Amino acid sequence: MQRAQRRMGAADLDALLLTTEADIRYFSGFLTRFWESPSRPWFLILPAAGNPVAVIPAIGSALMARTWIRDIRSWPSPLPGDDGVSLLADTLTELLGPKARVGVPMGPETYLRMPLTDWEQLRARSGLTFTHGARIVADLRAIKSDAEISLIRAACAVADRAFGRVPEVARAGVPLNRVFRDFQRLCLEEGADFVPYLAGAAGPGGYEDVISPAGPEPLCRGDVLMLDTGLTRAGYFCDFDRNFSLGPAPAPVRSAHAALVAAVHEAAEAARPGQTAAGLHRILASHLASHGNPGGGRLGHGLGMQLTEGLSLIPDDHTILQPGMVITLEPSIELAPGRLMVHEENVVLRDGAAADFLSPPATATLPELEA
C-alpha cells in the first residue's frame, strides 16, 4: 500500500481505481470464489494518501469487514440503472475532490471489470480524469513477498504430491476425461482449495495442443500423456506440468524429455536478476533447437494470484528480472508436426544466485505408466 502510494505520487495520480479480483485481493485480502458470478461490479479505491475504500455490493460487506479494510460502502447490487455507479462517483469526488486524476490499470493483461455503459456514466457523473494506472499494480504484484512465495510453494507441493499419484488413475484404456476428473480429485485430496485450471493431452509420441478439453478417447500404449495444473491454495496458484509414457517410450521421446528437463535447469541457473525475459527465452530456445522445433510460443511467464501474470518469456519482452519474481519455465519441443512435448516448472528469482525451484523439479527420466 505504501509502495503504491509512493508510486502514485510520482505518477501524479490522486488514487487508483481497481475492479478485478486479483487486483482487489492484492490490496485487501478479500478472497472468495464469488467472482465467478459476473452479475455485480466491485471497486476498491486506493487514495494517494489515506486508507483504501471499498465500494462493493452489500452481499460482500460482511466478508470485506473481516479484512483490514475499514471504510466499506455498499449498495444493494444488482441494481438496474445504477449498479454502484453513483455511489462510486460520489465516493471518489468526496475523497479526492472534483479535479482528481484517477489511475486505472489499462496495460497488458488488464481489463475493466464493469460494463462500458457504466464506465461512461462514471466518467460523466464524477467529472474526474481517469487515466493510465502507470503499471503501478502490475509492477508491485510482479515482486512476491516471502509470504506469497511460501503460498505458491505450498500450492506446488500439493500438485507435486498429486502428480506422484498419477499411476493410480492413468493407464492404457482409461478415457482422458476420466483422467482429468480423477487427477483433480487427487489434487483436492492432497490439499488444493480449488482446481481452476487443468489442461492436458495425450498422443502417440507427443500431443497436438495444450489447451483442448479432454475427450472420451482412451489412453493407448505408446501415448505421451501430459497433465498441467493450475490449482490454488489460499488464493495462490501453481502452474506446472508432468509428462508420462504409456508403456516404454521410444528413444526420441525419452531424449526430448531429458532435453526439456535439462533446458529448465539451464534456464533456472541463468534466471538471475539483471537478465531479461527475452534473454531467458533465447537461452531456452537455443538449448532446444538441437532437439526439434522449439516452436514460436512463449516459454514461460509470471505466476501468482493468477495462473499467468506479468512477464512473458518471448523475444519481445525486455522486462528485467528482479529478486522475488516467480516465473514458470515452460520449454516445448515439436518432435514432428502435431507431436508436441511441453515441460514446465515454477521458480523464484533470488538475489545473486540461481533461481530456486518452487515445484520439486522432475527427473530427466520420463515416468512410465501401465500399458
Next chain:
Amino acid sequence: MQRAQRRMGAADLDALLLTTEADIRYFSGFLTRFWESPSRPWFLILPAAGNPVAVIPAIGSALMARTWIRDIRSWPSPLPGDDGVSLLADTLTELLGPKARVGVPMGPETYLRMPLTDWEQLRARSGLTFTHGARIVADLRAIKSDAEISLIRAACAVADRAFGRVPEVARAGVPLNRVFRDFQRLCLEEGADFVPYLAGAAGPGGYEDVISPAGPEPLCRGDVLMLDTGLTRAGYFCDFDRNFSLGPAPAPVRSAHAALVAAVHEAAEAARPGQTAAGLHRILASHLASHGNPGGGRLGHGLGMQLTEGLSLIPDDHTILQPGMVITLEPSIELAPGRLMVHEENVVLRDGAAADFLSPPATATLPELEA
C-alpha cells in the same frame, strides 16, 4: 447466428465484436479452461451478413479449427505493443468497410476483455464506430435451446448425486475446508468436468454469509451446513444448494427449511411466461415474510454458460419471463441476525405450464448428519 444477424439488421449494426469466454463460446462452441490465463485477448466478429471470423492467439488456432468457424486469423500472442489490435482493426475494416457500425456488449454483466489502451488503439486505427451491442447477445443467451437445457439438467444431476453423498464427508468434528475439498471430489466422481464454484457455510441455527471461503473450523452439533455448487459439465453450470443439520435440528430451523422448500415450489408454479422477474421476487418474498426476515438480496437469477447470467429476481428487474429461460429460485430467511438459511433450485420455464425442475427438488425435511 441467424437470429443475431436479424437483430443486427434491426439495430443498424454491421457486426458484433465479442471478447469474453461465454459470448465467444455461445456462437463458436470454443470450449477451453485456457481463459483462466489473462495474458491473451480473444476476438470473435459476427458480421450482419456472412460467417463469423475468429481473430485469436495462435495457441488457440488448432482448437478453434475443430469448431464450425472456418475463417480463423491469428497472431503470436502475447505480443507487446500490438497484441492483436492491428490484426483485429484490419480484419474489421476488410470485412465491413471503413464506415461500419460495430456493436459491442456494454450492458449489465458485460465487460470488455481487452486492455483499455488496446481498445483506444483499436478505435483510432480502425476509424470505425463502436456502439452498444443492443443487448442482442444477452437476449439470445437468455433463451436456452433444448440442447442447452439438457446440458444444464445433466450438470444438475451430477450435483444431486454429490449432495446425496454428503453424509460420507460431513459430520461433527470435520473442518469446513475439508468438507469443501471432499465435496468437490464427490462432484468430480459423479461426473463434473470442473467445479469452478463452491460456496457454503455452517453455524448454529443458520450461517452468517454465503460467499466466504471455508476455514479450518470443525462442524459442530447444532450447526446448519449449507453447500452451494456451480459445477460444470460440457461448459454448462448448475447452481443450487442443499442444507443439512448436524444432529437433530431445532424446530425453528426445521420450519424455516420447510418454508424455503414450499416457497420454491410456489415460485416454480408461478414461474410462467408473462410473469416478470420482479413479480416472481414478490411471490417469494411475501411467502417468506411470515417465517422471518426474507432479506434484501436477490432471490434468484438466470443460469447457463455462466454461474449467474441474465435476469435477477429483484424488485427492479421487470424482465418478462419467456419459455426456455433457465433460472434459479433462491429464497433466504434470516432467522436471527447473522443466522441465515438459503435454499436454491434450478428450473426451466415452459410455455403455458409451471416451471420444470432441473435440479431434483429437495424434500421439506432437513437432512440430518452425524453429530
